[in-house]
Amino acid sequence: xxxxxxxxxxxxxxxxxxxxxxxxxxxxxxxxxxxxxxxxxxxxxxxxxxxxxxxxxxxxxxxxxxxxxxxxxxxxxxxxxxxxxxxxxxxxxxxxxxxxxxxxxxxxxxxxxxxxxxxxxxxxxxxxxxxxxxxxxxxxxxxxxxxxxxxxxxxxxxxxxxxxxxxxxxxxxxxxxxxxxxxxxxxxxxxxxxxxxxxxxxxxxxxxxxxxxxxxxxxxxxxxxxxxxxxxxxxxxxxxxxxxxxxxxxxxxxxxxxxxxxxxxxxxxxxxxxxxxxxxxxxx
Amino acid sequence: xxxxxxxxxxxxxxxxxxxxxxxxxxxxxxxxxxxxxxxxxxxxxxxxxxxxxxxxxxxxxxxxxxxxxxxxxxxxxxxxxxxxxxxxxxxxxxxxxxxxxxxxxxxxxxxxxxxxxxxxxxxxxxxxxxxxxxxxxxxxxxxxxxxxxxxxxxxxxxxxxxxxxxxxxxxxxxxxxxxxxxxxxxxxxxxxxxxxxxxxxxxxxxxxxxxxxxxxxxxxxxxxxxxxxxxxxxxxxxxxxxxxxxxxxxxxxxxxxxxxxxxxxxxxxxxxxxxxxxxxx
Numbered sequence: 001x002x003x004x005x006x007x008x009x010x011x012x013x014x015x016x017x018x019x020x021x022x023x024x025x026x027x028x029x030x031x032x033x034x035x036x037x038x039x040x041x042x043x044x045x046x047x048x049x050x051x052x053x054x055x056x057x058x059x060x061x062x063x064x065x066x067x068x069x070x071x072x073x074x075x076x077x078x079x080x081x082x083x084x085x086x087x088x089x090x091x092x093x094x095x096x097x098x099x100x101x102x103x104x105x106x107x108x109x110x111x112x113x114x115x116x117x118x119x120x121x122x123x124x125x126x127x128x129x130x131x132x133x134x135x136x137x138x139x140x141x142x143x144x145x146x147x148x149x150x151x152x153x154x155x156x157x158x159x160x161x162x163x164x165x166x167x168x169x170x171x172x173x174x175x176x177x178x179x180x181x182x183x184x185x186x187x188x189x190x191x192x193x194x195x196x197x198x199x200x201x202x203x204x205x206x207x208x209x210x211x212x213x214x215x216x217x218x219x220x221x222x223x224x225x226x227x228x229x230x231x232x233x234x235x236x237x238x239x240x241x242x243x244x245x246x247x248x249x250x251x252x253x254x255x256x257x258x259x260x261x262x263x264x265x266x267x268x269x270x271x272x273x274x275x276x277x278x279x280x281x282x283x284x
Numbered sequence: 285x286x287x288x289x290x291x292x293x294x295x296x297x298x299x300x301x302x303x304x305x306x307x308x309x310x311x312x313x314x315x316x317x318x319x320x321x322x323x324x325x326x327x328x329x330x331x332x333x334x335x336x337x338x339x340x341x342x343x344x345x346x347x348x349x350x351x352x353x354x355x356x357x358x359x360x361x362x363x364x365x366x367x368x369x370x371x372x373x374x375x376x377x378x379x380x381x382x383x384x385x386x387x388x389x390x391x392x393x394x395x396x397x398x399x400x401x402x403x404x405x406x407x408x409x410x411x412x413x414x415x416x417x418x419x420x421x422x423x424x425x426x427x428x429x430x431x432x433x434x435x436x437x438x439x440x441x442x443x444x445x446x447x448x449x450x451x452x453x454x455x456x457x458x459x460x461x462x463x464x465x466x467x468x469x470x471x472x473x474x475x476x477x478x479x480x481x482x483x484x485x486x487x488x489x490x491x492x493x494x495x496x497x498x499x500x501x502x503x504x505x506x507x508x509x510x511x512x513x514x515x516x517x518x519x520x521x522x523x524x525x526x527x528x529x530x531x532x533x534x535x536x537x538x539x540x541x542x543x544x545x546x547x548x549x550x551x552x553x554x555x556x557x558x559x560x561x562x563x564x565x
Contacts, residue, residue: 015459017468022371029364030386033436037401038389040411044404083310090307094300102308104551105315110490111543111550112319113497114395115517116536119524120318123325123533130321158315187299216394218500219517223524236396236500243400243504248409255400262392270385 041259044252056253064230065238066257072146072221072234073214076154080210083154084161085203091162092169109158114219121152122223144226149234152221153214160213164206168199168276201276205269212265216258322540325533337534342511346519347538349430353515354495357434361491365442366484370472373450374458384447391440399504402433425507430515433501438491445487446480453479486553493546497539 048056056062090096091103109117124131125142135142142148172195180190218236225232235254242251327334337343368387372380390398404410406423416423423429457479461471477484499517506513514522516539523532 016374016455016462016471018370018472019375019377022367023375023377026364026368026371026383029368029439030383033432033439034386034389037398037405037436040405041397041401043411083314086303086307087311090300090304094304096304096308098308100551102311104547105311107547107550108315108319108543111493111497111546113499113517113520113536113539113543115499115520116322116497116539116543117318119520119532119536120322123321123529124317130317155314155318212392216392216397218394218396218503223521236394239396239400240504243403246409248404248407251400252404255394255397258394258397262394262397266385266388266392 038259041252041255044248045256048249048253052249053253053256056250057257059250061229061233062235062238062250062254065233065235065254068146068149068232069215069235072149072153073211073217075146075150076157076214077207077211079150079154080158080161081203081207083158084165084206084210087162088165088169092166106159106162109156114156114217115223117155118152118220118223121148121155121220125151125224143224144228144232146232148224148226149221149232152224153217156217156220157210157213160210161203161206164202164209165199168202169195172198201272205272205276208265208269208272212262215261319540319544322533322536325529326537328533329530333530334534334537337531338538340531342514343516343519343523343531343535345511346514346516346535349514350496350516353430353434354492356431357438357495358488358492360435361439362442362484362488364439365444365446365487365491368443369446369450369480370476372447374455387443388440390436390438391444393436395437395498395500396504398433398436398501402429402436402501402505406432424505426513429505429507430502430513433505434495434498437498437501438494441491441494442484442487445483445490449480449483450476482553482556486550489546489549489553493543496542 045053057066087102087106091099091106122143123129125135125148126132127136127143132143140147142151177190177194180194181187185193216236218234218240221234222237225234225237227233227237235258239251239254239258242248242254326337372383393401403424406412406416406429408417408424410424423432457475458471461475462468466474497517498515499521502515503518503521506515506518510522516535520532520535520539523529523535526532
């Protein structure tokens with residue numbers, strides 16, 4: 001990464017063959033697989049109309065599910081913001097036995113199917129589980145609570161913060177810090193004034209990606225949540241239930257909300273990334 | 285990379301140790317233990333029961349279906365990834381940024397929403413529902429639906445690995461080859477492919493892992509017909525709700541092994557990419 005060649009010379013346009021074929025195939029595939037189904041949702045949402053939307057979304061059960069989803073996702077993201085920063089820092093900055101193993105483990109939540117993560121976490125935290133055995137007598141109930149929902153969300157979204165921070169931390173030249181240290185800056189000050197501003201865009205990107213993932217998480221959550229309406233029922237599950245009842249308008253309305261939230265976050269992270277590019281370009 | 289520790293001298297050594305300790309303990313509790321509990325539960329009734337559970341007719345059927353879906357979906361999305369990466373990194377055209385965003389859309393769509401949009405397109409009340417009915421075609425709650433949503437969910441994986449790499453590598457080598465008279469296909473095969481093969485493999489592994497493990501989207505569109513449209517992750521859920529914990533965790537353990545295998549392959553591929561880059565300088 002350190003020595004990406006600079007393309008100073010303007011390259012002649014379309015020297016290479018295959019533009020028509022590749023761009024055509026790409027657009028066609030995306031149209032059929034991604035855009036057409038999305039258009040179906042938007043059409044359905046359009047049919048419902050603003051009034052219908054309002055009515056469907058303000059039902060107590062829908063409201064509760066959206067609220068539970070957002071608060072659990074926020075809780076999970078706060079945890080991952082701390083955990084991710086810690087892990088990225090120790091994996092980039094320090095050497096310790098088992099580091100390669102720990103580094104590899106960081107990807108596990110993405111590799112593990114969400115349903116598998118869901119039953120595993122439920123087994124750990126249930127009354128007779130390895131963690132539940134200790135926590136429940138202490139009065140901490142995780143299974144069938146919003147805490148449980150947040151833990152499941154945190155697990156499946158854990159890699160986002162670590163993996164977005166790692167490359168940026170690696171890019172920070174140690175000599176900048178050394179210079180700061182030589183000039184007498186304390187470690188805390190170095191972190192706040194030199195390192196943190198440099199990693200902030202990536203940090204925000206990682207956190208918002210994690211949050212977006214939490215909002216839509218389904219497989220990991222439904223097992224540990226117990227899915228009590230108004231208490232631990234997340235929006236994604238309510239969509240599923242409405243679909244099973246053939247209540248497509250409500251399912252479509254909630255799905256539109258989740259989709260809009262996801263797109264909003266995607267646009268936000270793209271803006272942050274553009275900002276980061278400028279920041280890094282300026283730094284070089 | 286250990287500069288920070290050493291340069292700050294003795295006083296600094298306590299904080300790094302604390303941080304490393306905290307990080308390792310949290311990772312073991314939070315990431316590793318869920319994996320261990322799967323195997324502990326799967327083997328809770330002994331190895332014989334475990335094997336019997338894996339060889340149960342419905343579970344075997346779910347394994348086969350999952351393999352079939354993966355073998356169909358992965359090649360399609362590998363091809364899509366390569367084609368899209370070629371179009372995006374080798375040519376300049378307006379709307380490129382928008383195209384990149386569209387490619388990434390499936391990553392930010394909830395699996396459940398992915399299922400919903402396909403139902404609203406191909407379902408009985410869906411956009412194309414009447415048309416499909418006229419020709420007596422059934423997509424929803426059947427195999428085609430599972431193929432389609434899995435295609436949707438896994439479509440960005442390969443493209444996303446290839447685009448940044450090919451962008452960084454530039455096109456000089458390919459342009460030289462074409463100028464010297466190589467055909468486009470020869471250029472791709474002999475010049476581009478060797479440069480991108482590890483990233484391509486890596487993207488393929490990620491794509492396959494997700495195709496095997498996708499739950500939410502498949503759950504919405506499959507119709508959950510026992511022994512018919514149940515993929516392995518759905519079978520895990522079904523057994524779990526049947527209060528057959530050992531059976532559910534046995535099925536889950538096979539998925540976990542695949543996930544662990546994917547991680548090992550990923551680690552190996554990453555090392556290759558790094559050593560190749562190192563050797564280049």
